[in-house]
Amino acid sequence: xxxxxxxxxxxxxxxxxxxxxxxxxxxxxxxxxxxxxxxxxxxxxxxxxxxxxxxxxxxxxxxxxxxxxxxxxxxxxxxxxxxxxxxxxxxxxxxxxxxxxxxxxxxxxxxxxxxxxxxxxxxxxxxxxxxxxxxxxxxxxxxxxxxxxxxxxxxxxxxxxxxxxxxxx
Amino acid sequence: xxxxxxxxxxxxxxxxxxxxxxxxxxxxxxxxxxxxxxxxxxxxxxxxxxxxxxxxxxxxxxxxxxxxxxxxxxxxxxxxxxxxxxxxxxxxxxxxxxxxxxxxxxxxxxxxxxxxxxxxxxxxxxxxxxxxxxxxxxxxxxxxxxxxxxxxxxxxxxxxx
Numbered sequence: 001x002x003x004x005x006x007x008x009x010x011x012x013x014x015x016x017x018x019x020x021x022x023x024x025x026x027x028x029x030x031x032x033x034x035x036x037x038x039x040x041x042x043x044x045x046x047x048x049x050x051x052x053x054x055x056x057x058x059x060x061x062x063x064x065x066x067x068x069x070x071x072x073x074x075x076x077x078x079x080x081x082x083x084x085x086x087x088x089x090x091x092x093x094x095x096x097x098x099x100x101x102x103x104x105x106x107x108x109x110x111x112x113x114x115x116x117x118x119x120x121x122x123x124x125x126x127x128x129x130x131x132x133x134x135x136x137x138x139x140x141x142x143x144x145x146x147x148x149x150x151x152x153x154x155x156x157x158x159x160x161x162x163x164x165x166x167x168x169x
Numbered sequence: 170x171x172x173x174x175x176x177x178x179x180x181x182x183x184x185x186x187x188x189x190x191x192x193x194x195x196x197x198x199x200x201x202x203x204x205x206x207x208x209x210x211x212x213x214x215x216x217x218x219x220x221x222x223x224x225x226x227x228x229x230x231x232x233x234x235x236x237x238x239x240x241x242x243x244x245x246x247x248x249x250x251x252x253x254x255x256x257x258x259x260x261x262x263x264x265x266x267x268x269x270x271x272x273x274x275x276x277x278x279x280x281x282x283x284x285x286x287x288x289x290x291x292x293x294x295x296x297x298x299x300x301x302x303x304x305x306x307x308x309x310x311x312x313x314x315x316x317x318x319x320x321x322x323x324x325x326x327x328x329x330x
Binding site for chain 2: 150
């Protein structure tokens, strides 16, 4: 058995190396299992602390009609992507909520394969920005800056993809 | 308003349960796999690929997990390794940009493939795009940092952003 105090991740400083594993196979496996469960629970709690408020914010944004209003703003932009104006709804739904919600609202639209692919590129790069931004924030980055980056880079990637697909076909 | 509170409670529980079901097994499996030779070989092979966008070997494992499973689920590993290995802001920045552009390639790609989108654009194009954006932004951030504090620091030694 290993003592509690030197194996719990919480007891270790950031720079200190991991404790030496015991020599027996089962001892090592048991230590790894324990370490895994502990760090799993710990990261789960840390993620929960940022994800739940972020989720609450997205719900309120949805209820206040922010998604609908943003989709209205994004409508004219859809033309650049070769998409109908209504495609702004799944895009913004994806930004604020998540991929599943975006796919759900894509079902309501009548899109060609090419349009689906272009929209998919934009949504795959930018989605779930509030919750994932909170995770990036936890890692020490600016969640807002990364949200903006993902929206812009996703749209540019989608435009380039649309142009390239037009050039090929 | 009670409807919203209800939705928040149910949704929070659903989100937590999903994250729990994925994060804890990933951490346990990772902790068991990390000392094995096969896993280290895989990480080394992956490290040789992501070296081209400026990521070092210690950042390779969390990047691989985020690449495969996503920011929400891989985020746990990223947060853990940033602390455990003291990765430094430059590495965290590069990793965040790269993963922002391409992550959860298994789950997210499959969803859109099911809708009929083409796999080339969802995967190959997205990975190339991610590499381009990462290299460009890292170069810009390094350049901007060096100009701001004149004479400091040499590329690769300082922290980006």
